Amino acid sequence: MARSGRRHCRDRAFPGVWMMTMKKTLTVLAIAALSAGVTACGSSSGPLAPSAADGSGTGSTDAPGAAAAAKPGTMTIVGIVLQADGEFDVLQAAVVRAGLVDALNGTTQYTVFAPTDAAFVTTLGVADEAAAIAAVNGLDVATLKNILLFHVTHGRRNSTSVLAAPAYVMLNGAKLTREQLSAAGIAKTDISASNGIVHVINHVLMP
Numbered sequence: 001m002a003r004s005g006r007r008h009c010r011d012r013a014f015p016g017v018w019m020m021t022m023k024k025t026l027t028v029l030a031i032a033a034l035s036a037g038v039t040a041c042g043s044s045s046g047p048l049a050p051s052a053a054d055g056s057g058t059g060s061t062d063a064p065g066a067a068a069a070a071k072p073g074t075m076t077i078v079g080i081v082l083q084a085d086g087e088f089d090v091l092q093a094a095v096v097r098a099g100l101v102d103a104l105n106g107t108t109q110y111t112v113f114a115p116t117d118a119a120f121v122t123t124l125g126v127a128d129e130a131a132a133i134a135a136v137n138g139l140d141v142a143t144l145k146n147i148l149l150f151h152v153t154h155g156r157r158n159s160t161s162v163l164a165a166p167a168y169v170m171l172n173g174a175k176l177t178r179e180q181l182s183a184a185g186i187a188k189t190d191i192s193a194s195n196g197i198v199h200v201i202n203h204v205l206m207p
Contacts, residue, residue, distance in 0.1 A: 071192060072192060072193070072194045072195075073191075073192035073193045073194055074194060075193055075194060076104065076105045076106075076193055076194050076195050077104045077105070077110060077112055077193045077195055077196050077198060078095070078101055078104045078105040079105075079193070080114075080191060080193055080198055081095060081104075081114065081198075086117070087116055087117065087200075088114060088116065088117065089117050089129055089133065090115075090117045090120040090121075090129060090132045090133050090136060091114055091115060091116075091117075091120070093133045093136050093137060094120075094136045094144060094147075094148055095148065097136065097137055097139075097141065097144060098141060098144045098145040098148050099141070099145070100145065100148060100149075104152070104195075105195075106195060107194075107195055108154075108195060109154070109155055109156045109195055109196050110152050110153065110154060110155070110171075110195065110196040111152070111153050111154075111155060111156060111157040111162070111196055111197050111198075111199070112151060112152050112196060112197070112198045112199070113151045113152075113176075113181065113184070113199050113200075113201045113205060114151065114198050114199070114200050114201065115151070115184075115200075115201055115202075115203065115204045115205075116187065116200060116201075116202065117129045117132065118202070119184075119201060119202050119203050119204050120132040120135075120136070120204055122202075122203060123203055123204035123206070124136075124204075145172075146172050146207060147204070147205075147206065147207060149170060149171040149172035150170045150171075150172045150174055150176065150205050150206070150207040151170070151205055152170060152171045153168045153169065153170050153171065153176070154169075154171070155196075156196055156197050157197060158189075158190050158197060159186075159189035159190050159199065162181070162189075162199065163178070165178065166178050170207075172207055174207045176205065180205065181201070181205075183203070184201045184202060184203040184204075184205055185201060185202035185203060186199055186200070186201055186202075187200040187201060187202050188200035
């Protein structure tokens, strides 16, 4: 009882010292707690850290073909179409008849959806490539030109860009939708020309 009484008297005698001691103790505890909280929030395992699984922490990349198409090729669009590979013989005849050789052989950048010979045969409902060329040569030039310009749009559009856009305004002024392009069937993508990009399709697009 005597010792307890002395402590009680000391506390009453030095109330300021006791209060300062308690404040220092609480301050130290508060700083420690705050430091721990900051460390936890800065950890990569925290709930707000970006997750690689949902792609939020990384940038998207194009497919290899799309990336290659971003670099201009050595041949023009006309040069690619006029190659003696037997793939675009009907398109060659159509481009020449419509008077579009010079337009697609310059430096202005275009994206072309190029129908194969089989595409013309199927769309025109003819027996073979020779019959398709004959049918193309029999078309009115203005009509043929309108059809061909519906296969061309401004700018270099690689496959990633093409598939991302809901529609495209073509050189004939009409709008080509992504659904129409998908229905035509894309056979080959990202053929890089010096003045654009060529994508090969399985059907002729009709405006």
